[in-house]
Amino acid sequence: MSLLLYNLLGIRPNGFGLEIEDSSLKAIMLKKTRKGAEVVSCAARQMKKGIIQDGQVVNKQELANEIGGLLASAKPRPIKSKFVVFSIPESKSFIRTIQIPKMTREEAVEAVKWETEANIPVSADKVYLDWQVIESKEKNEEVLVVAVPKEIADGYYESMRLAKLFPLAAEVDVIATIRSLTSEQEVKTTLIVDVGADVTSVSVCRNQIPYFTSSLPVSGKTFTDALQKGLGVSWEKAEELKAKYGLGKMQKDDMLYNIYNPLLENLAREIEKSLVFYADSIDPNSQVESIILSGGGSLLRYMADYLSKRIKGQVILGSPAKGLGISKDLPAEVVRDICPFATAVGLAMKANDCL
Ligand SMILES: Nc1ncnc2c1ncn2[C@@H]1O[C@H](COP(=O)(O)OP(=O)(O)OP(=O)(O)O)[C@@H](O)[C@H]1O
Ligand SMILES: [Mg+2]
Structure with a gap:
């Protein structure tokens, strides 16, 4: 069913953000409100070793099962939405800023592909590529490129399908973290240090x-x-x-x-x-x-x-919930310890933007 149809019917489904790490999963569900958005459900789960190794999914069905368990355990209520934005680890992705001459959109697609290939150790046909112009100069354009090896992204995508989820987007984890901890209007250059369990x-x-x-x-x-x-x-x-x-x-x-x-x-x-x-x-x-x-x-x-x-x-x-409301029935410890959920919040914000 097309997403447009949801809009035509006036239905506003909520999506959720799913952060996937080698040894843990986190999910956040936001609800759109008149003031912006509010955290309504939240879940975290440790995963046993071997399901994901070094950022690569080794056992897709087991990952799907873990995701099912995570969503059922969300507090204060299970996450039942099928619409997910999930994370891809930065360690397996390539984020580059490149310069290309000003040209037509069609030419730029090719130029970005070749310029990216020159900057990463993987051939362009083996990666999913996404890019956006971040600054237009007199003769050149500065372009942000994100490339993820298909082999890596497909493992996560297939696990989502096995978990009967509908992926709206995949996003490199640091990009989601940045979204939740800084604002679009933020002109200050900011260094984010995300101290996780393993990295x-x-x-x-x-x-x-x-x-x-x-x-x-x-x-x-x-x-x-x-x-x-x-x-x-x-x-x-x-x-x-x-x-x-x-x-x-x-x-x-x-x-x-x-x-x-x-x-x-x-x-x-x-x-x-x-x-x-x-x-x-x-x-x-x-x-x-x-x-x-x-x-x-x-x-x-x-x-x-x-x-x-x-x-x-x-x-x-960092305060990932800055600018977000918090549902009154969210458990106090979740509100207090929301700091580790920065990436999941950023993914959930993206999910709401997609729908
Ligand atoms: N109150 C606390 N004081 C100190 N450390 C804490 C506290 N709460 C959690 N931690 C530590 O935070 C780490 C987990 O952080 P986080 O949930 O961000 O990791 P992760 O996203 O699962 O891992 P990674 O990003 O490395 O894959 C663990 O090492 C845990 O011991
Ligand atoms: Mg982490």
Whole structure:
């Protein structure tokens, strides 16, 4: 059934956002309101190893089953919508800004294809390509290109179909994160540090356009691992202590200081490297003006304060629900801990734009 028909009938179906990681799934459902949108349902689920490996779907049917379980478990009510925008991992995608001469649309399609091929290690016929002009200059156009290997995207798409879902779009995760944490009118150059369980993604954006993305190995699990080894406790206990005490007092005689300091130093240095790389190699005419922490790992208490002091610049905790309403019956802990849902919120915003 065409989407147009829904509009003709005056039916406004809601879509939802589905973030898919190697070891976790998250879903957010937004409802359009007169003021914009409101979070109405939310779900998160850990997945066992081996269903997705290194960003590639290994077992499509099992992923479909996990998605079914996730949607049924959504709070305060199950997500029954069939319309989904799902994520593709940045680590498996290619995001590039390229320059092409000004030309007709038909010529540009070919030019983007060849120019992208010259910039990525995969041939153009093996990727899905999407692009948009981000700046029109006198003779050239600056174009943002996103390329995803068909082999990768098809694995996710087929899993959606097995889960009896209707995919409206697939989106690279960092692009969705940027949408939920920054506004379209945002002219400040912003660095987003998404501290996940397995990986920390760094992106620099302006006007919601990503100009640079990279991944760091320091992540939430690295912190738990250090705590487990440092205190000689179980993984579960380390997770519990991490959530309870955060960075502790962060003074030199403090046990937590000695455990966490090398990791925080590593993270701070990588952030500094990204700032320098952006200023030197991407845009010498601008510099990063705002740093936002997101992802579950950023909930580590005092991390934002520590990084602000260490890199002598304000680091703030991202708020994916900024500008969104929150349904009154959403559980309090979901509202409090909405930070890890930044990507899922961005995908849900896209789903509502599609319908
Ligand atoms: N209150 C808290 N304090 C410290 N760490 C926390 C807290 N809550 C969650 N975390 C950590 O956040 C991490 C999970 O974050 P998130 O949900 O963003 O990861 P993910 O998206 O599943 O993983 P990835 O993006 O790496 O694939 C875990 O390492 C978890 O221990
Ligand atoms: Mg994540």
